[in-house]
Every structure is written in structure tokens, then in C-alpha cells.
Amino acid sequence: MSKTFTKAEVAGFKDEKNGGLYIIVDDGVYDVSNFLEEHPGGAKILKRVAGKDASKQFWKYHNAKVLEKYGSKLKIGTVAETAKL
Numbered sequence: 001m002s003k004t005f006t007k008a009e010v011a012g013f014k015d016e017k018n019g020g021l022y023i024i025v026d027d028g029v030y031d032v033s034n035f036l037e038e039h040p041g042g043a044k045i046l047k048r049v050a051g052k053d054a055s056k057q058f059w060k061y062h063n064a065k066v067l068e069k070y071g072s073k074l075k076i077g078t079v080a081e082t083a084k085l
């Protein structure tokens with residue numbers, strides 16, 4: 001089940017009580033709604049970047065193994081626009 005999202009659509013998912021929390025890492029969209037309590041780095045930091053592109057923060061604290069392990073569980077789609085300025 002993979003969907004294509006625009007960044008604007010992902011931006012709408014930043015509230016636990018209102019649809020859930022999505023974050024963007026590179027060109028992937030991850031639903032971290034049910035991962036908040038499980039996240040070793042804490043729920044607070046994920047809530048802070050919810051709805052946004054958190055690639056920079058993600059790669060600061062994790063390596064590719066993290067996405068290999070959790071990616072299939074949390075990834076719900078990809079972002080349509082990948083252009084970086």
C-alpha cells in the first residue's frame with residue numbers, strides 16, 4: 001500500500017488527535033502515530049517535526065539501518081515533489 005503525497009498534504013498530518021503524525025525522510029512519508037511511545041528518541045521530538053521534512057534531523061541521529069528495520073512498518077508512501085532548493 002503506497003501512496004504519493006504532496007508536501008502540503010503531509011503538512012496536514014501533525015496532530016495525534018486529527019488524522020495522525022506523518023514525517024518525511026528523503027522521498028519517503030512515514031506514519032509515526034503508533035511509533036511515538038516506541039521511539040527511543042522520545043515522542044516529543046517526533047511531534048515537533050510532524051507534518052514536515054525531517055530528513056536533516058533524521059540523518060543527524062540515525063543511520064540507514066534504522067530505516068531498514070522500521071521503514072517497512074512505518075512507510076506509507078512517497079512525496080511527489082523532491083526538488084530541493
Ligand code: HEM
Pocket residue numbers: 023025030032039040041042045046049054057058061062063066067070071074
Ligand atoms: C521514521 C522515523 C524514525 C524512526 C524509525 C526512528 C527510530 C529511532 C531508533 C531505532 C532510535 C534508537 C537509536 C538507533 O538505533 O540508532 C532512535 C533514536 C533517536 N531518534 Fe529517532 N527515529 C525516527 C525519527 C526521528 C526524528 C525525525 C528525529 C528528530 C527530529 C529523531 C530523533 C532521535 C533522537 C534524538 C534519538 C536518540 C539518539 C541518541 O540517544 O543517541 N528520530 N530513533
